[in-house]
Amino acid sequence: MPESEVIVVIGAGVIGLSTALSIQQTLGSTQSVLLVARDFPSDTSVNYASPWAGAHYRPVPGSSPQMLREANQAQRTYNYLKQVAAAEPAAGITFVQGVEHLEAPPPEYLDSQSVRNAYSHLDEFRSLASEEIPVGMRWGAEYGTYVINPPVYCAYMLRKFILKGGSTKKYVLENINEAFTLAGNVKTVVNCSGTGFEDPKSFIIRGQTCLVRNPVSATITRQYADGTWSFCIPRPLDGGTIIGGTRQPHDWDPNPSPEIRARLLTNAAKWFPFTPDSGGQFDVIRDIVGRRPAREGGMRIEVEQAGPGKNIVHAYGAGGRGFELSRGVAEDVTALMCETGLLPAQVKAAL
Ligand SMILES: Cc1cc2nc3c(=O)[nH]c(=O)nc-3n(C[C@H](O)[C@H](O)[C@H](O)COP(=O)(O)OP(=O)(O)OC[C@H]3O[C@@H](n4cnc5c(N)ncnc54)[C@H](O)[C@@H]3O)c2cc1C
Structure with a gap:
């Protein structure tokens, strides 16, 4: 009888959970998956990025190998999430209108081919005419995009993983090689730990946002000439609205800054279409601070x-x-x- 084999996936963020589900669609008959993580979807930690994300989809035009690879991954994700949103409303994904306004668009936004490459797969995409763009802004677009309630979507994926026969273990690994010892006959460890294990190319990008009860019906992003943004992202299933946000590489401060909160909310009151009964006031649920797990040159796969x-x-x-x-x-x-022969060379049905 062939020996059974356990594949260990490290990490229960959006990358680990998505990867574990995809692997399960292709498993050989003697293989199973064990998901090992310090944090699972019911946990909150500044070092666990997934629950803190917006999360919306906003394409990023560009021609570097990293940008092209990401554009391809992003398009496949868009198509997949469209299917999930239609088939399983409890997954916490909704399609809404996305709007972008840029004050100082980089060259790739002014090149029509580059814009087509990044945006043309989006439902109802159109570039905005100059008279449709707010005063002071120079580039604009509208399209159909998804917004995700991250804690709901991650919990949905974890539930699906377990229902499909996956096992879980809450455990803090001191060293990646330790993962080979967490079950009998582990030949493959999949490292979806966010920051890797002491990879010198890894770094964190602090993000601060504010979750408010005020509803909005679209996700709107304003990108300013100094590189800062304002954005609002509705969270499906009555999850409130994310008002953002900052992007602060190498900033390890875990505490929300009251000054940043005030700036984010002042900008949002000016630009975003909150219902008139809010009177321009925000009903704040909480400040959010998270660390985006970044890497020079993009993801290591x-x-x-x-x-x-x-x-x-x-x-x-x-x-x-x-x-x-x-x-x-x-x-x-x-x-x-x-x-590479770590899984049988055959892919089963989607979803
Ligand atoms: C404020 C903010 C807004 C964002 N908005 C968006 C957005 O709109 N769209 C978007 O796509 N992305 C957005 N992001 C980025 C997104 O959240 C991250 O890219 C994503 O969550 C990374 O997922 P991950 O699974 O790689 O890492 P994580 O979610 O950080 O998960 C890492 C996993 O590895 C585990 N782990 C790590 N080390 C160990 C160890 N030693 N032992 C055991 N387990 C370990 C952790 O416990 C965790 O389970 C945003 C992020 C922030 C902070």
Whole structure:
């Protein structure tokens, strides 16, 4: 009888959960998946990025290898999340109108081919005419996009993983090689730990946002010439609205700054269409501070030999785009595992 094998996936953020589900669609008959993490969807920690995300999809035009790879992963994720939203409303994903206004668009936003490459897959995409763009802004677009309630979506994926036969273990790994010892016959460890294990290319990007009860019906992003943004993102299933946000590389401050909160809310009151009965006042639920797990050059997706018959498959460093890239990354990791013989070379049905 063939020996049973356990594949350990480290990390229960959006990347680990998406990857574990994708691997489950391709498992051999003697393989099973054990999800090991310090934090699971019911936990909150500044170092666990997923629950704190907006999370919406806003394409990023660009022609570097990283940008092109991400654009491909983001498009596949968009198509996948459209199917999930239609089939399973409890997953916490809704499609709404997305609006962008840029004060100083970089060259890639002024090149029509580059804009088409990044945006044309979006439902009802259109560039805004100059008279439709608010005063002071120079570029604008509208399209159909998704917004996600991250704690709900992550809990949904975890539930699905367990129902499909996956096991979980809450555990803090001191070293990635420890993962090979957490079950009998572990040949493959998939590293979806966000920041990796002491990778010198990894760094964090602090994000501060504010969750308010005031509803909005669209996600709107204003990007200013100094590189800062204002955005509002409705969270499906009555999850409130995220008002954002900051992007602060290498800033380890875990405390919300009252000055940042005041600036975010002042901008939001000026620009975003809250219902008239709010009187321009915000009903704040909480301040949010999270650390986006970024990596120079983008995500690391590759197989590393960890000794005879042992492999580590890396999938970390999603930065500020983990939800946007999640399904594309999960599919790429699964395909890589099939190519390298860590999974059978066959993919079963989607969803
Ligand atoms: C304020 C803010 C707004 C954002 N908005 C958006 C958005 O609109 N769209 C978007 O796509 N993204 C957004 N992001 C980014 C998104 O949240 C991240 O890209 C994503 O959550 C990264 O997912 P991950 O699974 O790689 O990492 P994480 O969610 O951080 O998960 C890492 C997992 O690894 C586990 N782990 C780590 N080390 C160990 C260890 N030693 N032992 C055991 N387990 C370990 C953790 O416990 C956790 O389960 C935002 C982030 C922030 C902070």
